[in-house]
Amino acid sequence: MQPIINYDVYNYRNLKVSTMKQFSTFLLLLLFCFTNTTNSQESEDYIEFNDRKNIVHGVYLGLGFHYGTIDEAETFSSSFKVAYVANQQFEIGFIGTAFYTDLNRLGLDTNNKDLAGFYGGLHIEPIFFSKSKVNLSFPILIGAGAAALINDDVNDDNYGIVDDDDWQHVFVVEPGINVLYNINRYIQLEAGVRFRLSSRVDFQPEYDLERINGVSAGMGLKIGVFNMGRNRYKKKIKNDI
The missing domain is CATH 2.40.160.20 (Porin)
Known part of the structure; x- marks a missing residue:
């Protein structure tokens, strides 16, 4: 006897898992972009800071x-x-x-x-x-x-x-x-x-x-x-x- 498969529930679960994966991927990409941007800004500030001729x-x-x-x-x-x-x-x-x-x-x-x-x-x-x-x-x-x-x-x-x-x-x-x-x-x-x-x-x-x-x-x-x-x-x- 073959099990009865509820394709609506199955499709919903697959859709949910796929959506979560996409959302997680989006969060990771967003976090990566934010971190990279922050580091870039800090690096630029640091370079600009070090390039200043600080006369005492x-x-x-x-x-x-x-x-x-x-x-x-x-x-x-x-x-x-x-x-x-x-x-x-x-x-x-x-x-x-x-x-x-x-x-x-x-x-x-x-x-x-x-x-x-x-x-x-x-x-x-x-x-x-x-x-x-x-x-x-x-x-x-x-x-x-x-x-x-x-x-x-x-x-x-x-x-x-x-x-x-x-x-x-x-x-x-x-x-x-x-x-x-x-x-x-x-x-x-x-x-x-x-x-x-x-x-x-x-x-x-x-x-x-x-x-x-x-x-x-x-x-x-x-x-x-x-x-x-x-x-x-x-x-x-x-x-x-």
């Missing part, structure tokens, strides 16, 4: 103190600067310097005179080994200022008085070499040597000085935002090789 910007205020000589006399100077730092590899800004030279130590006949002055101008400083804790830099100052002889005799009624006509205008170029130490991304120490080159001055007959050239050494402190060379966008990549 910074700005700081600096204060420095130096000791040196002018015409073999002890010279003390202090400087203030504000500068912009590009990618921790190059600085550009403004620097102002004031100096005082103790001419009395030379045993001159006119030992009641000392030399004082100021100058300022463009500050440029290329930096090497910028990603390290310790950097090497070659700063240069290009600017102008003035210098004058001041009365250092406390018993003189004209003590410390300098007339406008006594100031000698000077043009100054001051190259140097610095070692920079990065304490953190906000504080940096510097120590170095610089050499001052100036145009001519004329203080005769009081003092025979042609230029305020001299070598000085000292230290300085910079406070600002240096970013320490960090690439903030790298933090978003979990599997960074």
Whole structure:
């Protein structure tokens, strides 16, 4: 006796199985397409991200103190600067310097005179080994200022008085070499040597000085935002090789 086959139920089951297979296939294809699209977008974003030239910007205020000589006399100077730092590899800004030279130590006949002055101008400083804790830099100052002889005799009624006509205008170029130490991304120490080159001055007959050239050494402190060379966008990549 042959079993009775209900072809309606059989066809319905086959249709149902076929439909489920097609639906499953469609879901798999849809999932594959979605995954592929997502990966493509992530890959494109990653490539676009890595292709960006991420320049780390910074700005700081600096204060420095130096000791040196002018015409073999002890010279003390202090400087203030504000500068912009590009990618921790190059600085550009403004620097102002004031100096005082103790001419009395030379045993001159006119030992009641000392030399004082100021100058300022463009500050440029290329930096090497910028990603390290310790950097090497070659700063240069290009600017102008003035210098004058001041009365250092406390018993003189004209003590410390300098007339406008006594100031000698000077043009100054001051190259140097610095070692920079990065304490953190906000504080940096510097120590170095610089050499001052100036145009001519004329203080005769009081003092025979042609230029305020001299070598000085000292230290300085910079406070600002240096970013320490960090690439903030790298933090978003979990599997960074």
